[in-house]
Amino acid sequence: MSLIGKSPERPDAFDKVTGGKAFPVNVKVPGMLHAKLLRSPYPHARILSIDTSAAEKLAGVKAVLVPSEVPKRKFTPVYFVPANAGSMVQDMLIMSDTVRFAGQPVAAVAATSLRIAEQAIELIEVEYEELPTVFDPEEAMQPGAPQLHDHATNNVAVNPVMGFGDLDKGFAEADHIFEGVYSSHRVHTCYMEPRVCIVDCDRQGNFTVHSSTQHLFGLREKLAFALEIPESKVRVIKSPYIGGGFGGKLDMGYIEPIAALLSRKTGRPVRIEQTRHEDFITTARHPIKVYLKTGVKKDGTFTARHAKSILDTGAHATHGAEVINVHGVFGLLMTYRCPNSKWEGYTVYTNNMIGGGYRGYGSPQACFAAESQIDEICEQLQLDPIEFRRKNAWHAGEPHPMVQGLTLDSYAFDECLQSGAERFGWSKRKKADSGKGTKKRGMGFACQPLWVSGCIGFPDIYEHSGAIIKLNPDGTADLATATMDIGSGQITTLCQIAAAEIGLPMEAVHMVQNSDTTTVPVDAPTHASRATYSSGNAVQAAARTVRERLLMVAGIMLDISPDQLSVVDGKILVKGAPKRSLSVAEVVTRAESPFVQHGANGPAPTTLEEKGTIIGVSSLAPKANPSPVSVEFVEVEVDTETGVVQVLRVVYAHDLGKLIHRNGAEGQVEGGFQQGMGYALMENLQFDPVSGSCLAADFLDYKMPTAVEMPRDIQSIFIESNEPSGPFGAKSLSEPCITVPAPAIANAIYNAIGVRIRELPITPEKILAALGKL
Amino acid sequence: MKTIELLINGATHEVSIEADETLLQVLRNRLDLTGTKKGCDSGGCGCCSVQVDGKVVYSCMMYAAGAAGKAITTIEGLGSGGTALDPLQQAFIEAGAVQCGYCTCGMIMNASELLATTKNPSEDQIRHAIAGNLCRCTGYTKIVDAIKLAATRTAG
Numbered sequence A: 001m002s003l004i005g006k007s008p009e010r011p012d013a014f015d016k017v018t019g020g021k022a023f024p025v026n027v028k029v030p031g032m033l034h035a036k037l038l039r040s041p042y043p044h045a046r047i048l049s050i051d052t053s054a055a056e057k058l059a060g061v062k063a064v065l066v067p068s069e070v071p072k073r074k075f076t077p078v079y080f081v082p083a084n085a086g087s088m089v090q091d092m093l094i095m096s097d098t099v100r101f102a103g104q105p106v107a108a109v110a111a112t113s114l115r116i117a118e119q120a121i122e123l124i125e126v127e128y129e130e131l132p133t134v135f136d137p138e139e140a141m142q143p144g145a146p147q148l149h150d151h152a153t154n155n156v157a158v159n160p161v162m163g164f165g166d167l168d169k170g171f172a173e174a175d176h177i178f179e180g181v182y183s184s185h186r187v188h189t190c191y192m193e194p195r196v197c198i199v200d201c202d203r204q205g206n207f208t209v210h211s212s213t214q215h216l217f218g219l220r221e222k223l224a225f226a227l228e229i230p231e232s233k234v235r236v237i238k239s240p241y242i243g244g245g246f247g248g249k250l251d252m253g254y255i256e257p258i259a260a261l262l263s264r265k266t267g268r269p270v271r272i273e274q275t276r277h278e279d280f281i282t283t284a285r286h287p288i289k290v291y292l293k294t295g296v297k298k299d300g301t302f303t304a305r306h307a308k309s310i311l312d313t314g315a316h317a318t319h320g321a322e323v324i325n326v327h328g329v330f331g332l333l334m335t336y337r338c339p340n341s342k343w344e345g346y347t348v349y350t351n352n353m354i355g356g357g358y359r360g361y362g363s364p365q366a367c368f369a370a371e372s373q374i375d376e377i378c379e380q381l382q383l384d385p386i387e388f389r390r391k392n393a394w395h396a397g398e399p400h401p402m403v404q405g406l407t408l409d410s411y412a413f414d415e416c417l418q419s420g421a422e423r424f425g426w427s428k429r430k431k432a433d434s435g436k437g438t439k440k441r442g443m444g445f446a447c448q449p450l451w452v453s454g455c456i457g458f459p460d461i462y463e464h465s466g467a468i469i470k471l472n473p474d475g476t477a478d479l480a481t482a483t484m485d486i487g488s489g490q491i492t493t494l495c496q497i498a499a500a501e502i503g504l505p506m507e508a509v510h511m512v513q514n515s516d517t518t519t520v521p522v523d524a525p526t527h528a529s530r531a532t533y534s535s536g537n538a539v540q541a542a543a544r545t546v547r548e549r550l551l552m553v554a555g556i557m558l559d560i561s562p563d564q565l566s567v568v569d570g571k572i573l574v575k576g577a578p579k580r581s582l583s584v585a586e587v588v589t590r591a592e593s594p595f596v597q598h599g600a601n602g603p604a605p606t607t608l609e610e611k612g613t614i615i616g617v618s619s620l621a622p623k624a625n626p627s628p629v630s631v632e633f634v635e636v637e638v639d640t641e642t643g644v645v646q647v648l649r650v651v652y653a654h655d656l657g658k659l660i661h662r663n664g665a666e667g668q669v670e671g672g673f674q675q676g677m678g679y680a681l682m683e684n685l686q687f688d689p690v691s692g693s694c695l696a697a698d699f700l701d702y703k704m705p706t707a708v709e710m711p712r713d714i715q716s717i718f719i720e721s722n723e724p725s726g727p728f729g730a731k732s733l734s735e736p737c738i739t740v741p742a743p744a745i746a747n748a749i750y751n752a753i754g755v756r757i758r759e760l761p762i763t764p765e766k767i768l769a770a771l772g773k774l
Numbered sequence B: 001m002k003t004i005e006l007l008i009n010g011a012t013h014e015v016s017i018e019a020d021e022t023l024l025q026v027l028r029n030r031l032d033l034t035g036t037k038k039g040c041d042s043g044g045c046g047c048c049s050v051q052v053d054g055k056v057v058y059s060c061m062m063y064a065a066g067a068a069g070k071a072i073t074t075i076e077g078l079g080s081g082g083t084a085l086d087p088l089q090q091a092f093i094e095a096g097a098v099q100c101g102y103c104t105c106g107m108i109m110n111a112s113e114l115l116a117t118t119k120n121p122s123e124d125q126i127r128h129a130i131a132g133n134l135c136r137c138t139g140y141t142k143i144v145d146a147i148k149l150a151a152t153r154t155a156g
Helices: A015-019 A053-057 A116-121 A168-173 A216-227 A255-266 A278-281 A320-335 A363-381 A385-392 A414-423 A490-502 A532-560 A585-592 A662-681 A742-754 A762-771 B022-031 B089-095 B104-117 B122-131 B143-156
Strands: A034-041 A045-051 A061-065 A105-111 A123-129 A155-157 A161-164 A178-185 A194-200 A207-211 A234-237 A270-273 A288-296 A302-314 A341-349 A438-450 A465-471 A477-480 A510-511 A565-568 A573-574 A594-597 A600-607 A615-620 A629-639 A643-655 A713-719 B002-008 B011-017 B047-052 B055-058 B071-073
Touching: A015 B089, A015 B104, A034 A116, A034 A255, A045 A105, A053 A061, A053 A643, A061 A116, A061 A255, A105 A116, A105 A255, A123 A490, A155 A320, A161 A320, A168 A288, A168 A341, A178 A438, A194 A255, A207 A216, A207 A255, A207 B122, A216 A255, A255 A438, A255 B071, A288 A320, A288 A363, A302 A320, A302 A363, A302 A385, A320 A341, A341 A510, A363 A385, A363 A438, A385 A414, A385 A438, A414 A438, A414 A629, A414 A643, A414 A713, A438 A742, A465 A585, A465 B071, A477 A490, A477 A532, A490 A532, A532 A565, A532 A573, A532 A585, A532 A615, A573 A585, A629 A742, A643 A662, A643 A742, A662 A713, A662 A742, A662 B089, A662 B143, B002 B022, B011 B022, B047 B104, B055 B104, B089 B104, B089 B143, B104 B122, B104 B143, B122 B143
Parallel strands: A034 A270, A207 A234, A302 A341, A477 A510, A643 A713, B002 B071
Antiparallel strands: A034 A105, A045 A123, A061 A105, A155 A341, A161 A341, A178 A288, A194 A207, A194 A270, A288 A302, A438 A629, A465 A477, A465 A615, A565 A573, A594 A600, A629 A643, B002 B011, B047 B055, B047 B071
């Protein structure tokens, strides 16, 4: 246990500071071809003809692929659900002869060099028939709007409606009713490593795949489904490192199946690496417009809440079919208690780029709406915003509001509010717009009062993990899992959990490099804040088996019952007889010995019982879906002459059950704030309103916070409520870190200048306009 | 194709290149020096930062031919080999400044120029020095901590 909560050195850090070899972008395979996609300049069009003859004649071109050659089975590319999941929409083909967004691939070329592939796609002649376009989801829902898919009347891909209680009665009981419209925009996860893949098809049709993915087994399943082949024909190699994901690598792209088909055509490995511009149009957080109406008593008790959310899913439903539900349930319906609630979600097709997964998965959009409106209510009714939230919150021990049969075993919302407010100095907050001078300061906060540590309770979402741990004769352990470390630290935390459970020093546990789908148990993706909790549980279970087996062999060696033994820091200790201790290395060497072991005391026979590799294997789903909660306080300074907002300091309090790796947890909070602040103030993936093409080619066009814009002072408070179902009491951390910054900043801006902005991002232009200066 | 000589990390490499190949492409694709990463290929992220004659450049924005005859330092040239690290590399490990690690090498190459030219830089100087290097994991806090730590050690 002594390792848990400390900050041992990350096992991958040395390699990463000296060159970082093990990224998928570095993989080279002998004989590899390079492919390039030709993308449509039109956002909505029918392909009438494609002439590839000139491209095929170019020296070095080995294959060209066009839509007529791809399998006709439609799929959802989302990794964490079965390919035929009923809650998702199977509306994609690898390539289609109908274009629905600017940038959709319409042909591909594999050549002996990237340069030749780039030249070749320029030689392909495509004749398009342009179709009418629609870019605004509310316009797309109107009768007469261009229809994108035959199956979706008025372009609505899915339309979940949920609720409970009696809404009319609830609003009738309210002393006050508040209504507001809160809208958000499209932002990119900005993983730094581009999406890249190499697919190699052998002559028997077996595919070996390297890819920058957040989910090893999801890629296996989706690729097999799209290619209409058995899953065992696809082997996906685990990349030890992934250069960031944040949800942006949570679905199969166009590149993997296209590379697969080009490899099958040529018999050679095919590599595709996206440019930054291609990455920008591959995945993004969905814009969602939230119409939120809330009834409250004079004292601030919720009586009724109604929300309608319009999500722009772009050309295909993909993640949009699930994001809308997470947004509604964990962002609006279940965050606080309200007896009469109704929520309607609309996932709407447009001719915009396809939305994707992004850390928070619908919650940032909802949290911005809900936490902004709560502050508006408190301001108008002169209520204390902390007390307001406390009054309407859940409490530990209550039934889980969403997952039947579960309870909120650990839930420390009050402690987050209290400790955060104290550390921040919330009591010093002044009335709105009370500052003097042109630069005005303000304080604000926001909460994520219910979140997840995985996906138990979601019917269509995979949620199990596995691990293999094997001890070596030198006393070290090899840990193999399918869990992807996308920068989120699982190489570290899983090694730490294994070391702590077995009783080894941290540096004795090694994460196996280059596992693949044929060698390790299935794991759900690194997403939904689940990896340390769910994969951690699996690793702990495998480690427990290892420890038991280790003690059994040691017991035979020492002629003592295993219950008299313990493992501490690589040593087997005997209760009451410390001098009789053995090292783990001695025990494993014994277990791995031939029938006669030659030691210092001469040859000694070994028994059958002792023999065999000391190994632990697990595959299991966690029993619960415990709820982390978080509260974030920020102080901002608004320049009323320029409209520029600077965040001065941040205090973030989070109930994570039990801290595993302090430094890593702080990194999640600090990195989450960067993404959340970018979302709140500056990031915006913009598109030409006529052509529908993405205006961001690179990071000169797309502004994310640099070290200069970031606040100097970000403090993390970790509340340890000890979750009984988690590894060492842990639950999860990642996503609330990114959910709360935008509303906290919006609330602080209101406190600074007395102006409420309900549309993200809160740019200087919007601030000046709201102040009447533009 | 033409042949040029590049002086990289103290060793001379003779490479045949196309005239328009960038230094980044030559380092990664022809010399397998994969510590230098491509993040955007347009001078906007800093992942490909290397030093040329002691000055940080985005290697995606420099033609390889233009680097001939100059002293190029990449992440592989920092430290003294084996497990002996440059103080910045050591500090990045200790401060926990590494998460996914994709920006790390460029970040270190940039900070290395700062520490070579500025003893005990202020936090503002550090933050402005790395403003051309994007990181999406860390929020920069621990990267700034690491550079401060290395600065303290090298100044003393």
